[in-house]
Amino acid sequence: MTELRRSNKQKKRKWRKIVLIIIGLIVLGIGIYIFSLWRSLSTALDAMYQPIRETSEKRLEDISLEKSDPFSVLLLGVDEREGDRGRSDTMIVLTVNPNTESIEMISIPRDMRTEIIGRGTLDKINHAYAFGGVEMSIDTVEHFFDIPIDYFIQVNMEGFKEIVDAVGGVTVENDLEFSYGGDHFEKGTITLNGDEALNFARMRKEDPRGDFGRQLRQRQIIEAIIKEGASLKTLTNYSEIFTALGNNVKTNLTFNEMVKIQKHYKNAAKDIEQHQIKGSGAMIDGIYYYVVPDEERQALQNLLKEHLEIDGA
Structure with a gap:
């Protein structure tokens, strides 16, 4: 009887060792996975990071993400092709206020006529990128809205398809x-691969809403990418996703700033208000422009200043 008990105890110890070994291997495997994930993420962040001027001249006081100060972002969708610097075909201003738990989003028409800061000329706002890159685009947008632009995120639209394919395609509602x-898009729910998503986001002339319709489709693709990127099925494909982001996204946000935004500002996405700039088309010197009345410009300035809690709204 004693020998039997001893034998049973030995068997239990053996199985405990086996279980511990299995658990250890699982933990080790997770550790290797996380290390690999972190290494890929760090490489992507290094490729994405593009510093610009320290602080906007329109910022009288530095913002503190730790203290949850409202901030602004300029989203640039740049159509860069081989041998061409490109233009910013998509320009969206976001102001983020965690105190009101809200985001104001204004889509800027690519043909909007305004002063291009740094050149002293009146031109289409999307030409600012062609003339002076990200910084001239930021300076011009700051001048038009009379607010500081704290951060920018630039997406290469030509490389958009690489990001879409990396997340396994996207599903959108087409109206x-x-x-x-060369692609045909039916009305209703459609699933797109990278090449299809790029064509879906580029079309403008056949849309009766013109540039506004294209901006809507581009926002749909971006939202779908975020949704797919956050799903569990992409965990096994993280390396390809990070590589695609590193190749096609530029931002002056540091990793620490991204962490602080995630920590202190995540509730701001509860309420997103989208605005389109009201104006009218006009031919000036034989060129088409989208002209914005002074009262509309002033109303937008007041809206954004109030949301950023800037004096003078």
């Missing part, structure tokens, strides 16, 4: 049947 670039 307009059309064909573009």
Whole structure:
């Protein structure tokens, strides 16, 4: 009987060792996975980071993400092709206020006529990027809205397809049947690969809403990418996703700033208000422009200043 008990105890110890070994291997495997994930993320962040001037001249006091100060972001969708610097075909200003738990989003028409800061000329606002890159785009947008732009995020639209394919394609709701670039898009729920998503986001002339319709589709693709990127199925594909982001996204946000925004500002996404700039088309010297009345510009300035809690709104 004693020998039997001893044998049973030995068997239990053996199985405990086996279980501990299995658990250890699992933990080790997770550790290797996390290390690999972190290494890929760090490489992508290094490739994405593009510093610009320290602080906007329109910022009288530095913002503190630790203290949850409201901040602004300029989103740039740049159509860069080989041998061409490109233009910012998509320009969206975001102001983020964690105190009101809200985001104000203003889509800027690519043909909007305004002063290009740094050149002293009146031109289409999307030409600012072609003339002076990110910094001239920021300076011009700051001048138009009379607010500081704290951060920028630039997405290369030509490389958009690489990001879409990395997350396994995207699904969107299409409200307009059309064909573009050799692809046909039916109305309703459609699933797109990278090439299709790029054509879906680029079409403008066949849309009765013009640039506003294209901006809507581009926002749909961006939202779908975020949704797919956050899903569990992408965990096994993280390396390809990070590589695609590193190749096609630039920002002056540091990793620490991203962590602080995630920590202190995540509730701001509860309420997102989207605005379109009201104006009218006009031919000036034989060139088409989108002209914004002074009262509309002033109303937008007041809206953003109030949301950023800046004096003078």
